[in-house]
Each structure stands twice: as structure tokens, then as C-alpha cells.
Amino acid sequence: MTAVSRHYVLAAGGTGGHLIPAFALAAELVRRGHHVALVTDSRGAAIPGKPDFLPAHVIPAGRLGGKNPLGWLRGLRAILEGRRMALRLFESFQPSAVIGFGGYPAFPAVIAATAAQIPTIIHEQNAVLGRVNRLLASRVNAIATAYRVVERLEDKHLGKVHLVGNPVREDVxxxxxxxxxxxxxxxxxxxxxxxxxxxxxxxxxxxxxxxxxxxxxxxxxxxxxxxxxxxxxxxxxxxxxxxxxxxxxxxxxxxxxxxxxxxxxxxxxxxxxxxxxxxxxxxxxxxxxxxxxxxxxxxxxxxxxxxxxxxxxxxxxxxxxxxxxxxxxxxxxxxxxxxxxxxxxxxCGYPNATTDLADLVESFGAAPMMDVIRMGGAAAETSGREALA
Missing domain, CATH: 3.40.50.2000 (Glycogen Phosphorylase B;)
Structure with a gap:
């Protein structure tokens, strides 16, 4: 168990694709002695399989897109309200880092964290960087990926990319x-x-x-x-x-x-x-x-x-x-x-995805950010693959 207990906030959209890896990371961080909270939408708070130990905080999550100016205005208002609610949560919870897993609820939570100068990480589960993660890529401290090649990821962000894989359920x-x-x-x-x-x-x-x-x-x-x-x-x-x-x-x-x-x-x-x-x-x-x-x-x-x-x-x-x-x-x-x-x-599997992602998360607020799983580093070729040798 980790000697120092810290607080982390996970932010994810309300679908299984975003929440399954978030739940896996939450379980690992709790196992290491940390405290974890979830920021999501109403679907995520009620989704089957959410761990009982993980408190869920529902915030507004607006979408910016389409041709209707009123739609943009509603989306912006929801994002700003979500950002305010996230900041209030951070004031009381004092997280060492905020980790976004994509989906619209992650956006206001992560931009709130950057405004509060809290370290931020995003995790991309797909082989194409998602819309929300693209908007956040330039703001965050680290980008965790599940594939060696991720489309729509700009070259200027490669220096903060860490290949960890996509966490899966423990029973699988x-x-x-x-x-x-x-x-x-x-x-x-x-x-x-x-x-x-x-x-x-x-x-x-x-x-x-x-x-x-x-x-x-x-x-x-x-x-x-x-x-x-x-x-x-x-x-x-x-x-x-x-x-x-x-x-x-x-x-x-x-x-x-x-x-x-x-x-x-x-x-x-x-x-x-x-x-x-x-x-x-x-x-x-x-x-x-x-x-x-x-x-x-x-x-x-x-x-x-x-x-x-x-x-x-x-x-x-x-x-x-x-x-x-x-x-x-x-x-x-x-x-x-x-x-x-x-x-x-x-x-093709990454059996250490959950622990590698937890190691990356723990590197914030503790020792300097590790380079063990940094893309392009000397260890990049073996990250997540040691069990396959």
C-alpha cells in the first residue's frame, strides 16, 4: 500500500466505454490506499457495475457543435456551470490530479482542474483521439493511450503521451x-x-x-x-x-x-x-x-x-x-x-494497463513524472508487454 494517501478525481462520460477503464483505475487507486471520486452525468451515476466505494458527482455537460447558435449558447452555459460545480468539488476534495476519460462531462471537470492548477491526465480508449480529448490535449499534463498509433493526435503533443493500454475488468x-x-x-x-x-x-x-x-x-x-x-x-x-x-x-x-x-x-x-x-x-x-x-x-x-x-x-x-x-x-x-x-x-493485449495507468497517476503529487512508459522512451517498446515475453 502507498505510504501517502492522496485524493484523485476521475471524470468520464456516462457510457461503458468511458466508465469501464475509469472503474478499473478507481479500484486500483483505492487498493493503493487513495481516495477517489467520480465526476460524470446522470447516466454514469446510475450505470450498472459502478463500484459502491466510488462516490459520483453529477455535473452539467454541454455540447459545442452544430449550426444552431442557441445550441452553442446552451452548451456553453452547461459547460460553465459544470466547471463551477467541479471547482467547488475540488475545493473540498483537494485532488492531487484529475483524470479525464473522454465524454462531455470530462470537459468541464478537466478545464476546471487546469484553472485551479491541478495536474491533469486524459486517457484515450480508442485508436482515434476523441472530440473532447482533442479539445483538452493542449491543456493537460499527460495523455495516456491504448494504441501505439492514435489518429487525430497532433505531433506537438507526442512528448506527453504514455502508452498504457485500456484497463479491463478484473474478472476478464x-x-x-x-x-x-x-x-x-x-x-x-x-x-x-x-x-x-x-x-x-x-x-x-x-x-x-x-x-x-x-x-x-x-x-x-x-x-x-x-x-x-x-x-x-x-x-x-x-x-x-x-x-x-x-x-x-x-x-x-x-x-x-x-x-x-x-x-x-x-x-x-x-x-x-x-x-x-x-x-x-x-x-x-x-x-x-x-x-x-x-x-x-x-x-x-x-x-x-x-x-x-x-x-x-x-x-x-x-x-x-x-x-x-x-x-x-x-x-x-x-x-x-x-x-x-x-x-x-x-x-496485442496490455495486461498491465490498469497498474501502468495508476503508476502514471501516482506520479503526480509525488516523485517527478516517471518515464518508464513514455512513448519514444527507452522502455516504450516493452511497456505493458513484459508479461508476453
Missing amino acids: LALREQPYPPFTEDGLLRVLVTGGSQGARVLSEVVPDGLAMLQPALRSRLQVIQQCRAEDLDAVRQRYASHGIPAELATYFEDMAERLADAHLFIGRSGASTIAELTAVGRPAILIPLPIATDDHQAANTREMVEAGGARAIRQEKFTAVELAKQIQAMAQHPPSLGNAAHAAWN
């Missing part, structure tokens, strides 16, 4: 040292399909028919677990039944870590948390980036995993049953191929 990280489940010529092929918190309709429409097109020797061994939207459940269930493919369907799986542990192949979106978990555990994947994701960041997120051989990416406009069947057949026709892809995915 615990699976990293478990072997890939045996996949043999006559054994089951367990396929896990998810489309985010609400499922994705395109997956419900394409995946059952794509699996039905597999060669009989492979199709007869399928065991499917799929997350669907509530309104799609009956139709998807009927599709699988008509194809004679056993499938377990639900709108939400509470034991997702166990499902991931048993899976031979993942099919789904390529959000930051999804990629982080797949690479933490080492699971091959067929990824369908969300086409409306801001700055097409989900497509960028697939790059490292695809280049390493751990995944295949299919653009949604080309995501058909025929194409899906072709890609699955190529990956699973020979059992060693899936195992090799799993190892390639595993090699």
Missing part, C-alpha cells in the same frame, strides 16, 4: 493466463456474438444465416451464444431453430467473462472495451465496426488486431451471410488456425 483480466479452450476436428465450435449493450440488429439479421452456410462438418458442431435486442429475440430464435443450430439468446449476460472464457470465436462490434477484453484474454474475432461511430474510430480500433492476425474486419456494408461464412470457414476449417489467431490476439 483473470482469464489471461488460462489456455485457449481446446478446439479439435470433432469438438464443439463455441461462437459468442454481441453487439454492445443493446445488441445490434445487423448481427441478428446476418449471423444466423451466415452460420447456416458453413460446410456441414463445421456447422454440425456449432454452439452459439448471442446477445440480441429485446425486440429481435423471437425472430432470431426462430432463425436458429429453422437452421437446426443450437443457440442461447438473451438481451444481457451477467456472466460475460465466463462466456468469453469458453468461446472459440467472437463476432461483434469493435468498441474500445471489446477490443481490450478480446486481447486481454486472447480470443480470435470477426469484427464489424459500427459505421456511424465518430471519426470511424471503431474501424481504427481493429487495425492492430487485424494486422497481427488475431481478427478479421468486415465493413457493415459488406457484412453479408455469404461473407461471414467465408471468413469463419477460413479461420476455423483447420483447428490450429483458430489457436494461432487466439495467440496473435493475446499478443
